[in-house]
Amino acid sequence: SYELTQPLSVSVALGQTARITCGGDNIGSKNVHWYQQKPGQAPVLVIYRDSKRPSGIPERFSGSNSGNTATLTLSRAQAGDEADYYCQVWDSSTVFGTGTKVTVL
């Protein structure tokens, strides 16, 4: 079965840029979607189709996908961005990444 690997944690200074990776075999050939989940809350879609932002999601969130790695970039990080982030693809079934905890210092 298809697997998506994310770093367990990423730390970023307030106002700086964080990059969260999602690794998978030839993931660049798939559509990658990203979700943000804050403690005690349901996941929220922040990026779909590699790089598109749903309405209401700040421009600070962006995405890219190529080769074996997709990346969610969080610019000008704010305290409110602290959360777990998950990537997701479809590969004969829905597959979620292992999740990354983002800490804003």
Added chain:
Amino acid sequence: EVQLLESGGGLVQPGGSLRLSCTVSGFTFSTYGMIWVRQAPGKGLEWVSGVSGTGTSTYYADSVKGRFTISRDNSKNTLYLQMNSLRVEDTAVYYCAKDANYGDPVNWFDPWGQGTLVTVSS
């Protein structure tokens, strides 16, 4: 406004059964695929099952195949997850979510319900 509301969670003994419901509003339910996703305490997201808008196509994770059944009643705007032969490792918050596009649940999911907790314990 699109809304999804799960219900039916609770405490059940190993080997027991439970049926979860997800009642939706704010969109044409029969048009969109839907999924169930679970999250064990302190763990990541795990896709459980999906169903097409018409209900004719269903998908299951290997971990629940043969024990769980996904279905939908489009006349009641409700998605179901029948869970049988429950195991301790099925303990999790169960979320329903709406596919973004028509048809099969093969895209991205937005929005999600608030979740319902299932605890399997003796």
